[in-house]
Amino acid sequence: MSHGASWTTLRSFTRDPSLRSGGVSRETWRRIGDLARPYRRQLAVFLVLVVLSSAAAVATPLLLAVLINRGVVAGDRGVVLGVAGVVAALALVEGGITLAQRWYSSRIGEGLIYDLRTSVFAHVQRQPVSFFTRAQTGALVTRLNTDVSGAQQAFTTTLQSVVSNVVLLVLAGGVVLSQAPVLLLAVLLLLPLFWVPARRVGRRLSGLTRRSMELNADLGTRMTERFNVAGALLVTLYGRPDEEDEQFRERADRVRRIGTSIAMSNRVFFTALTTVTALATALVYGVGGLLAIGGRFEVGTVVALAALMGRLYGPITSLANVRVDVMSALVSFERVFEVLDLPSPLVEVEGAVDLPEGPLDVRLDGVGFTYPRAGEGGLRSLEGVTADAAAADDDGDGDGADAEGRREVVAPGGPEGGPALADVDLHVPAGQVLALVGRSGAGKTTATALVARLYDPTEGRVLVGGVDLREARLASVHDRIGVVTQDAHLFHDTVRANLLYARPGASEAELLAALEAAQVLDVVRDLPEGLDTVVGDRGHRLSGGEKQRVALARLLLKAPDVVVLDEATAHLDSRSEAAVQRALERALEGRTSIVIAHRLSTVRSADLIAVVDAGRVVQTGTHEELLAQGGPYAVLHRTQLVGAGGPLGDAAEDAGDVDLEGGDAEGDDAREAADRGDGAARRAGGRRPPAPRPAP
Structure with a gap:
């Protein structure tokens, strides 16, 4: 045989x-x-x-x-x-x-x-x-x-x-x-x-x-x-x-x-x-x-x-x-x-149009949104648990896994799994800045995700430049709206490739200008091969603040008309944040911005602040107006001042560095300093710079 x-x-x-x-x-x-x-x-x-x-x-x-x-x-x-x-x-x-x-x-x-x-x-x-x-x-x-x-x-x-x-x-x-x-x-x-x-x-x-x-x-x-x-x-x-x-x-x-x-x-x-x-x-x-x-x-x-x-x-x-x-x-x-055969809810309708040229305003009109639950628009066979879990529970013993070892994946949502957003009405005129504040899980990131059309609202409309995003060409939406998240992702590739991902035809001079505007050009020049240095998995050859500034440079290179910053300066120390904020103010002048931030340095200068709680907008106004009104913003503001250290918190507020979610600028400075040391060690081939000797 x-x-x-x-x-x-x-x-x-x-x-x-x-x-x-x-x-x-x-x-x-x-x-x-x-x-x-x-x-x-x-x-x-x-x-x-x-x-x-x-x-x-x-x-x-x-x-x-x-x-x-x-x-x-x-x-x-x-x-x-x-x-x-x-x-x-x-x-x-x-x-x-x-x-x-x-x-x-x-x-x-x-x-x-x-x-x-x-x-x-x-x-x-x-x-x-x-x-x-x-x-x-x-x-x-x-x-x-x-x-x-x-x-x-x-x-x-x-x-x-x-x-x-x-x-x-x-x-x-x-x-x-x-x-x-x-x-x-x-x-x-x-x-x-x-x-x-x-x-x-x-x-x-x-x-x-x-x-x-x-x-x-x-x-x-x-x-x-x-x-x-x-x-x-x-x-x-x-x-x-x-x-x-x-x-x-x-x-x-x-x-x-x-x-x-x-x-x-x-x-x-x-x-x-x-x-x-x-x-x-x-x-x-x-x-x-x-x-x-x-x-x-x-x-x-x-x-x-x-x-x-x-x-x-x-x-x-x-x-x-x-x-x-x-x-x-x-x-x-x-x-x-x-x-x-898995349908995608984010499809272009027949006759989809480009977003209009020029400055764009953003409007959320009666918006409600509920995250899909497991099996809704997905495949249960792709949402299972590990082989060991499947082997351990295949007889319905009540631990949450079914007969095939799969476990329901609970989608994020509002209170008790309800809507993440409900009846949200917001308008950001072209060229103005909207700041979203509130506790974690209030729905701030969900709102910005709808503006970037990562999801479509289950109720109401999201309009950019007067066009319902569901009626706009996806390529036009992606070209005109830019996003930087708190945990910015970098591919395991060179700095150049990560920047060109936003704008493939950019010249060397444009890349350097974007890096300079993001206050990270010196860092990139110090890398072994400059722009052609591979930054490693998720950018881990850079410190957290350096990685975030490269992501900001990528956004500046794209030069969108609408900018979404989801805690984009969370990893920066006060000095770097101030520099990047100035760079953003210059580079994004005339562009519509929606910012999620917890420091007053960003919130106080916004044209409009919206307080989000349990998926609803409960208060809007400028910083001074909201403090004068009292209510949730004033309570949150007062709570964070106490968390920032009482009387010292007042000084921090004046400096514009109060964290609206309980952090403090000093802690961020210390973390960024540690990041800088780690980043220098990685750039030097894994050797951390020697600690200074104590004075005799």
Whole structure:
């Protein structure tokens, strides 16, 4: 038996038995056909090559029979040399067919992977932020990698296996049946000796393989979480190395033990297959040899029948499980289509328009918003829990996970899961600054997310320049509205690439001007390779304040007409913040701004302050007006003054540095100083600048 046939048989037995009862809809078949249509000619050639390869595998034993019967036994050297030459030529042809078959297989398979992967990536990129807050990143990556690769096997590995096994079974079985039907029946009687243990081993392998995939995924997740910068920092600060090592060894030991079990099960399977094949070969040689002595068979025919018998077991067992093979590949298609069919609520309506030229005002008109809950506009299969949790709770024991180990993901919202925003009316005239203040979770960030059209309101309208954002072109919205968040993200790339992400055509001079305006040019010049320095995962080669200023430079480079700053200066010390504020005032003059900030240095200078509480705007006015009115703003202001240190808080207020959520400028200064030390150490290759020696 060939190695390929053995592997095909093993692959059949390791499929999930649950797939036997599954079904594939007609719509799935139609879409698979649509995917295959561009490759129909290549598929036709591929199938012809598979048939030729299978026919060559059957022809070789028959040629050897002729060589022995007509050449060796008859003593005809010419026949021996001629048939040997034909066998050699057939081997060369078969080698060429195999190479061509592999070329077409890879062209079709890689083409399908490319088509599916790019389609899924493009579709996922256009999903709202709520999709990514609930979906597991690893599950998404699996859809783009494992499931896409599994889907392409339907056109290559599975299709090739089915066609080649059918051809082998028909040709080899037909030859044996025509030559020795009794011998074929006797050999087939040995099949249960292989079939029964193989089925049992197959069921065991199915469970072991599935569990092995879960354990390896869990081990990979643990390494990913510990090896990225944020995870490594958390482990360093809070972790216990000995316990981390022990937990990792425990997980790795599970992978090792199940790997050993799989290896032994595989060996038992191959041993059973090899043993039964050897018994069948011995039976053919024994019975065929006796018949040859009695003149019923020629010697060469016995040799050919023995070779052909070995080629029957693989196709028989593989075709018996062909439904499982096909369903396994088709399920991968359905999992990919499941992502592609996921609707995106952020779509352009027909006839969408650009935002008008010139300064833009922003209006929230009766806006209400409730975050979607788990399963609403998402996929529960992408919102599950880890493999360990699924394994630990699959029987409904009441810990919140369902029978498949999935746990409901609770979306953010207002009080008791209600609306995040309700009946919000705000207007920011063009060129003016609106400051949003309030406790954490009040709905400030949600309001700015609606302005940037990260979500659409569930009630009311968000208008920019008089245009409902749902009726505006998405490209126009992204071009005209810029956002900097508290935790600004930098890609693991160069400073230049991170800046050009906002404006790909920017010149070197424009990049430097933006960095200078953000008060970070000197920092970038001090980096080993300047603009071409790779800043590391999430920008962790820079301090928090430096990273934030690079993000501000990126915003300045984009030069949007509407600016949203969501605590964008939270990581800056007082001196850096004042410098950046001056830079922003110059660079963003005449632009409409919505700012979430907790320091009075930003809030006091705003044209309008809105106090948000429990998703509602409860107070609006200027700083002086709100203090004069009393109410929530005055209470919050007075509370923060007490938190800032009583009488010293008054001085801080005068300096414009009171934190409206309980922090203080001195603490920020200390954190930024530490960040500067860490940033300098990272730029110097990991060496922290030496601490000054105390004076004698």
